Every structure is written in structure tokens, then in C-alpha cells.
Amino acid sequence: MSLSIKNIISLNDELGISWSDKQETYLKYSTLRDNCPCASCSGEHDIFGNKYIAPNKTKNQSSYTIEKITKIGHYAIRIFWKDGHAEGLFTYDLLRKLK
Secondary structure, three states, X not given: OOOOEEEEEEEOOEEEEEEOOOOEEEEEHHHHHHXXXXXXXXXXXXXXXXXXXXXXXXXXXXXXXXXXXXXXXXXXXXXXXXXXXXXXXXXXXHHHHOO
């Protein structure tokens, strides 16, 4: 049986996720945003192995405020942040690893 999300709730500054295996994960918004997996935030590698990261943008309160969350297939969620950032796809595996 593959892992799936049963429910997602926002709790003040945390995201609560209940999983199909009856586990629960609670992640601070700051943990999610600071670990955004998109190429701009986490970087990307070219074919030679060089890693490129966009210049670090100054974050403010809206950078850590969630506007909306959508499921992407059966493997990830996309978080829409109030500052307009929404490129990162948080895979279920990543969500389970973050603390």
C-alpha cells in the first residue's frame, strides 16, 4: 500500500498532516518555507554537476504565511505562500523527513 495524505490542517504556525498509515506529522511553516525544494530555493545541478542557486531573497512575515495548499497527484503538495512563492513541490517523502 502506498503512502497517502488523509487530511491536512493549519494550526496557527504549523501544518498538521494525517497519513494513511495512521502517523501524524506537524511541521512549522518556517521549517517548510526554509526547506522549499524548488530550484530557486534549493538550487539545481547542470549536467556537469555544478549547483546553481538563485540569490537569497529577504523573507518577511508574508513569506511564512500559507494562503493555500493543493495536492499534486498522489505524491506531493504545493504550498502557496502569501508573498507569491509557490514553485516548490513537497513530496510525501520530504514531508515525512522534515522535522
